[in-house]
Amino acid sequence: MPQDILAAYAEEADALIPSFEAISSADVLAPVMAWLPSTPRRIIDIGAGTGRDAAWLAARGHTVLAVEPVAGFREAGMRLHAHPRIRWCEDTLPSLARITETGFDLILMVAAWHHIAPEDRPPALRRLRQLVSPDGRLLMSIRHGPAPPARTGFASDAVASSELAIQAGFSLLASRRVASVSVANRAAGVTWTWLVLRAV
Template sequence: MERTSISGYVAGAEHLIPAFEAISAPDVFAHVLDFLPKHPSRIVEIGAGTGRDAAWLASQGHSLTAVEPVEKFRKAGMLLHPSPLIHWVDDRLPLLTRMLKKGERFDLVLLVAVWQHLTPEERVVAMTNLSKLLSPCGRIIMSVRHGLGLPDRECFPAPTSEAVALACQGNLKILARRSAESVQEKNRAAGVTWTWLVLAHS
């Protein structure tokens, strides 16, 4: 998916790294904290950025696979959040070729602030592949952005109803659907909102 959504992150990595790190992981997950694992679990985060969220979850004893296509973010994450519980992988949606080849299954699949960068056609493939990473009793937690993106990081309209329909087509059930304001002041001022979805196998 080498479009402006990725190239913009590559070009802006130097200023985005500290910006990502300035955001509180507990604040990001505030609306779905009750769905995060209470016991040490195997978690994969797709689009892990600098590893901010992965590090927070690893500090609770979880084992993390941090999937991130931007090399500068991966390198920053390894330096900022060195942990034997975090394993980094260079891969990307919608295909997740390397992850699926591994054949691993996870108790939790995380997708935070990524869905809007996929075209509607890519989302069909992406939802199927995300479900393939899920253990029989696992959950997917994903955030769906509503609002305009920046010119250098292309976003596509992402109606929640579309994500719900794709989940149902993939034999996933909706455990929760929660609306949230953006944790970033600039995004709130721009009218950006989010919907959090929690999915599981039907």
């Protein structure tokens, strides 16, 4: 992720934390709920923010590695969502160089893909494929529409992104276009596409 975007998130962390926490994980994950594991599994949440979704998953029995590069979000997450089944890691795509373990049953990536530069997307997906177990799943949301000027996003196309994922060793199980859960984003015309991918 570009350093200027990380710096913008760090500067705005105190203001963003309440807005992240105000959104329900059940609402965010509703479009892909059918693909979430029903029994305890190992999950990695990339771009975990305040740990809102990691906590929701941990409460359902899963073990979650929450990966978040912004210190303010990690610190808030450890304070707000302390849980024995959540571990935190400071890292970022495309390399995720600090993560040494593999074999995750599920990779969750919510609202992060549009911050990955186009040239970094193929290596990012190859790295994700290394992390997931055989037949494991990758659930990722792709933003369509404007991003805040300070936290700019790169244009993201669901079809192109799914093709890159297939080249990296995934198969596409589903693609779902949905409205934004955030009231402010909906007002700005933001929509999302969820990709459900399986390692092959």
